[in-house]
Amino acid sequence: MTSAALAGSTGLVGGNILSTLLTRPTIDTLYAFARRDLPNSNTASKLHPLISSDSGTWTSLYPHSTTLFISALGTTRGQAGSFANQYKIDHDLNLDLAKAAKAAGVRTYVLISTSGANSKSWFPYMKMKGELEDEVKDLGFDHCVIVRPGLIVGDRNDSRPPEFVFRKVANACGALSSGLKDFWAQDATVIARAAVAAGLTCEEGKREKGVWTLSQADVLRLGRQEWKE
Numbered sequence: 001m002t003s004a005a006l007a008g009s010t011g012l013v014g015g016n017i018l019s020t021l022l023t024r025p026t027i028d029t030l031y032a033f034a035r036r037d038l039p040n041s042n043t044a045s046k047l048h049p050l051i052s053s054d055s056g057t058w059t060s061l062y063p064h065s066t067t068l069f070i071s072a073l074g075t076t077r078g079q080a081g082s083f084a085n086q087y088k089i090d091h092d093l094n095l096d097l098a099k100a101a102k103a104a105g106v107r108t109y110v111l112i113s114t115s116g117a118n119s120k121s122w123f124p125y126m127k128m129k130g131e132l133e134d135e136v137k138d139l140g141f142d143h144c145v146i147v148r149p150g151l152i153v154g155d156r157n158d159s160r161p162p163e164f165v166f167r168k169v170a171n172a173c174g175a176l177s178s179g180l181k182d183f184w185a186q187d188a189t190v191i192a193r194a195a196v197a198a199g200l201t202c203e204e205g206k207r208e209k210g211v212w213t214l215s216q217a218d219v220l221r222l223g224r225q226e227w228k229e
Contacts, residue, residue: 002203003029004068007097010034012152013112014072016192031063055093062100068199069101070110083124091132098136108143108202110195111136115148115216137211143202146213147195151185186216190223197222
């Protein structure tokens with residue numbers, strides 16, 4: 001049995017990760033960080049919400065009984081108000097939580113990153129994501145899983161006009177042929193299931209220790225396999 005923690009549990013991918021973890025019989029306890037109440041909190045006995053509107057307190061709330069930590073934490077420049085504020089969440093808070101997880105004895109760390117993340121990129125967003133990847137790898141988890149999806153497709157509660165158009169195009173391509181969509185966009189449900197499958201594969205000792213980077217093709221393979229099981 002595995003005790004897990006999740007950050008970003010109210011986002012598009014994170015919400016799907018939450019649902020997936022709650023259905024897995026090998027997960028006996030799930031701690032979920034959130035700024036607001038979670039929809040499953042009254043119906044899932046294994047779920048223990050860690051609610052605080054001040055995310056700066058989350059590291060002090062990190063449970064000391066988990067072996068698996070998954071982070072789908074992230075925001076947009078528009079929601080944060082500036083790239084500097086986005087960096088505080090997407091990079092700084094993620095890194096602080098990863099450090100807290102390591103200190104708490106977590107063996108397997110899973111990060112939802114993005115395709116094209118590179119600490120040497122000229123693009124600020126890709127550079128930020130690459131810097132985070134490099135720094136969490138250096139923390140020395142037994143297993144560090146980096147999930148790199150393309151465009152994330154799904155129904156968001158928040159409005160992201162630039163992404164909306166691309167999501168519509170991705171859905172249209174997928175309706176015609178999965179091959180027209182798969183190489184650049186993946187459904188949030190598939191990404192979530194791939195992240196959980198990878199994390200549990202490591203926890204069950206089916207993967208050698210070290211860094212495991214999931215490409216878009218890996219995400220599709222693991223996520224769709226998880227869907228069928």
